[in-house]
Amino acid sequence: MRVAIVSRPLDPAALIAEVARSANGATLLFIGTVREQNDGRDVTGIEYVVYGPMADRELAAIAAEAASQFSTDDIVVEHRVGHLQLGEASVAIAVAHARRAAAYDASRYVIEQIKRRVPVWKREEYTDGTREWVDPTAGALAVSQP
Amino acid sequence: MRVAIVSRPLDPAALIAEVARSANGATLLFIGTVREQNDGRDVTGIEYVVYGPMADRELAAIAAEAASQFSTDDIVVEHRVGHLQLGEASVAIAVAHARRAAAYDASRYVIEQIKRRVPVWKREEYTDGTREWVDPTAGALAVSQP
Amino acid sequence: MTITALLFASYADLLQRERVDLTLPVGSTVRDALAQLRALPGGSQLPPSPLVAVNLEYSRADAVLTMGDELAVIPPVAGG
């Protein structure tokens, strides 16, 4: 089990290798990448900022929860911060498990909890030169209104 | 969208690159690997055999179903056949999607359908020198008996 | 008419072959072809209703075969 906040490009193949053990039958790698569109606006890049010490702590807690709930220690999570271009990976989660169902569930748990709890923020940059902090709760409210 | 039955080692990083598009926010890679234990017996390797033309056809059908149900063409599946050592990858499924929920669902759909429909068989080799064809339905029956 | 039966994995082991050409009356079904396979050495150990495919598609036992068809007798699959 290992988690890290990093400011270099993520290396998915290295994460896969890190969770590989011959007791495992299934490996799942999730990669979150910068999309060219969000809420209908054209994105050119994203700046990620982080509350580092707390993000480390929350990431570690999330990985420990997943390890305990889904019975595997083979979990590695890296979240990248700083300036990312279109298509670059912001988060990578590698999980390996004896069984595939648990691998999927553990991977999903980790990303959903990251989205909810880890103090990372992103400022999107748009083709028109403007930039804006992303507020997922504002989006959720907007969607729930008629 | 691409599927293939191959007899060389799988290259997960290449599959990830193949589904990458900047419209996608989530990439999911599933890797099935040879486990050291199955039903309590120590496995040393697995021989995969395939009904090639039909496996190609079923794999393509499964990928097309997933593409249609989950609205993404960014699906690549490779299944390896021949002799595999412990820890080697037998199947790799890369799916990318604008949204992570659909990426997880599509990935899961593909592996579950592969397990159900693709005419591939495996003969496990055990530490005691014996080898045996794996029959998942026999296992299921055994489990369902008291 | 002649059709080709393909055997895989444990079924190929039972009959000690991976391919058998079968000669059947016109109008024969998958079930008829399976009965011929069962009459071969080792064939009696095939299960009562194995999974089959005709020309690469999963098929029912009452499907009618045509000259030149490829009938695959499919053990429980174990891919992935």
Place this chain on the structure above:
Amino acid sequence: MTITALLFASYADLLQRERVDLTLPVGSTVRDALAQLRALPGGSQLPPSPLVAVNLEYSRADAVLTMGDELAVIPPVAGG
């Protein structure tokens, strides 16, 4: 007593700073500290009940602060 308040992302933009040292009476709560932040230039635009963490742990508004605490005011997170 003195505590340190940290501001991030849009909240740092509102107050034009990422860190403020606050002087508070002993026994003050997170809510009291937030009231002081709201009195600063730009602070009135902070939401009524922002998420907060004290010493790296999510915390409630009625939590009592201690000398030297690090209070982080946390905008809606958007990682992943």
